[in-house]
Amino acid sequence: MGGPSMLDHRTGNRRAPINLRTVIPDLCAKCEARHIGLCDSLCDEDLHFLANVGRQTTIAKGHGFVTEGDPARHFFNINRGTAKLYKDLPDGRRQITGFAGSGDFIGLAAxxxxxxxxxxxxxxxxxxxxxxxxxxxxxxxPVIERRLLDVASHELIIAQEQMLLLGRKTAIERLASFLEVWHQRAAASPGQTQRLTLPMTRGDLADYLGLTIETVSRALSALRKQGVIAVAADHGVSVLQPARLAGIAQTVA
Amino acid sequence: MGGPSMLDHRTGNRRAPINLRTVIPDLCAKCEARHIGLCDSLCDEDLHFLANVGRQTTIAKGHGFVTEGDPARHFFNINRGTAKLYKDLPDGRRQITGFAGSGDFIGLAAxxxxxxxxxxxxxxxxxxxxxxxxxxxxxxxPVIERRLLDVASHELIIAQEQMLLLGRKTAIERLASFLEVWHQRAAASPGQTQRLTLPMTRGDLADYLGLTIETVSRALSALRKQGVIAVAADHGVSVLQPARLAGIAQTVA
DNA sequence: CGGCTATTTGAGTCTAGTCAAAGCCTGTGG
DNA sequence: CCACAGGCTTTGACTAGACTCAAATAGCCG
Structure with missing residues (x-):
């Protein structure tokens, strides 16, 4: 409280230019998401301008930050953590349309x-x-707009894959498809080899796969009994037989 | 056949510059899709350049023009008629991800x-x-790129609505949802008030709604028996009670 | 009219949902 | 350290909505 103020003494404006060019770019340059997602497509110079319109925020676990039907005022870019995106029916039925993690851009579907x-x-x-x-x-x-078009295209591909899953796959195929995608995503990032941490509950998984909690649980048990996966006490999942998992998932490409 | 030739007499080149500036823009200017979809965002001048890179084609009913997995070389803009977009599983199960009609742009999901x-x-x-x-x-x-981003955003909204339908709605809710969207689309265009022409077969409808042909047929019969719709011999459907249809569809917005 | 395909309707089956109960993990407080 | 409360997960028994198989009907085109 007694330290140097970010207020411009002459104007009292918290967003004076001097701050934009020194403090904010530094925040971005050191950001954990600097080299993933949207920001990776920008050079350090261009980042200044993006920083000018962006603002870092933290959302606590369990808290919503977008509500369907509200005026769409913001885009979001996730730096760390995971969020669920969903649509509800009046009677409480819910469909999770996706999970967004580090580097993911949110807000195009508006x-x-x-x-x-x-x-x-x-x-x-x-x-x-x-x-x-x-x-x-x-x-x-324009590189940002180009990037957003690419992001949107990729999301469309994912969405169509999910329609195939929801419309035509069985419970065990849906779960296997989900685990395969999660497995590949984890394999791409550095760190542990095949142990997956699933941040979502069984209920979230059910709402994502168009199933019930019980069916998700039964499908997990079935895959475990077949020796395809191992489920740890802390919800961690290890893929023991990736090839069989892919076979069950009915993956095309 | 004996009229003025489109060939340039000096070069024999069918695509000489003189043609680009006169013949092709004329094609576009008189196009049935001139004022819908992508082309509506362009003024007549800009249309010349779009015409330069586009080529009009006709695809006969029942013929495919995009195959999943093929190198994505083209975008398409539909001027007239309807196409189905779909994904298949190895064993023949199919999910139609959308129907594309006049003015619709195809190819972003690649x-x-x-x-x-x-x-x-x-x-x-x-x-x-x-x-x-x-x-x-x-x-x-850049207006074209902006337009494509808008198109992609809109398709994402539609796709998420379809995920909700496929993951969480009952058979009759799915059919009612489909009819409601089709009804609103027809209401927006000039012509008959509430009589819908459905160009797709029951099989296509089933593949779109994640159901079987029989279930689609039964759901149609149920809506008919409730007096919500009337089904004509030529597959035409009239919406008799739009409000009840919307209620059954569980439409949120 | 006759063959063909698309659609509707019926009967029985099965996958996933519902309802219920037991087990497990976590965090809290004595 | 242990007991307990709460939520999350698993498993079991039964039900229900959609699928499968089958047959009848209705359009459509030559």
Whole structure:
């Protein structure tokens, strides 16, 4: 409280230019998500401008930060932690449309209002961007718009794969498909070889796969009894037979 | 046949510059899709350049024009007719991810290879664009890229709505949801008030809604017996009670 | 009219859902 | 350190909604 103030003494403006060029870019340069997701497509110079319109925030586990139907004012870029994106029916049925983790961009599925809700399932660190501001940045940095189009295209591919899963796969095929994707994602990142940490509950998994908690549990047990996976006490899952998992998942490509 | 030739007499080249500026823009200007979809975002001047990279084609009913897994070389813009977009499992199960009609843009759900297949369910007139060429156009006409991002965003919203349908709705809710969307789309376009023409078969409908042909037929009969819709001999469907249809569909917004 | 396909309807089966209970893990407080 | 409360997960028994198999019906095109 007694330390150096970030307020500009002359104007009293918390967002004076001097801060933009020194403090904020440094925040971005040292950000844990500097080289993943949206920011990876920018050079350090361009990052200044993105920082200008973004603001780092933390969302505690269990707290929502987007509500379906609300005016869509922001985009979000996750730096750390995991969030679930979902849609609800009036009677309480829920469909989780995706899980967003480090580097993922959130908010494209919106017109004037959000088409989905979002809630942190772990503590989440994210950057919040004003939609209007970000659109204004497009003109100056078309690379960002290009990147968003790529992100949207990729999300469309994922969404169509999920439609195939929800419309045509059996319970065990759905779970195997999910584990395979999660397994590949983990394999891409450095660290442990094949032990997966699933941050979501069985209930989240059920809402994602279009099943009930009980069916998810039974499918997990079935895969375990077949020796395809091992389930630890802390919910960690190890893939013992990736090839068989892929076979059960009915993966095409 | 005896009229003025489109060939340039001096060069014999069918694609001489003189033709680009006169004949092709005329094709576009008179196109049935001039004021819908992608082309609506362009002024007549800009249309010249789009025409330069596009090529009109006709796909006969029942013929495929995109195959999942093939190298993604083109985008498509439908001028007339309807196509189904789908993904298949090795054992023949199929999920239709969407129906594309006049003005709809196809091809965003692709990285280096198409993530879906497409087949005409009516005779389809479309414009085919080379992906590389179109990307080159972005630099010159950012409005096109902006438009594509909007299209992608809208498709994401639709896709998430479809996930909710496939994962959490009952058979009759799925059919009612489909009819409601189709009804609203028809209401937006001029012409008959509430009589819907469904160009797809019951099989296509089943593959779109994640059901079987029999279940789709039974759900239609149920809605008919409740007096919500009327089904004509030629597959035409009239919505008699839109409010009840929406209620059954569990529409949120 | 006759063959073909698409659709509707019926009867029985099965996968996943519902309801219920037991087990397990975590965190808290004595 | 242990007991207990609470939530999450697993497992079991039964039900229900959608699927499968089968047959009848209705359009459609030559």
């Amino acid at each position: 017109d004037t209002r959000y088409a989905f809700s979002a809630e942190a399932i772990e503590d989440v660190h994210l950057c919040r961007f004003d939609r209007t501001d970000l659109r204004a940045v497009f003109g100056r940095f | 990285d280096t290879r198409y993530a879906f297949s497409a087949e005409a369910i009516e005779d389809v007139h479309l414009c085919r664009f080379d992906r590389t060429d179109l990307r080159a156009v972005f630099g010159r006409f």
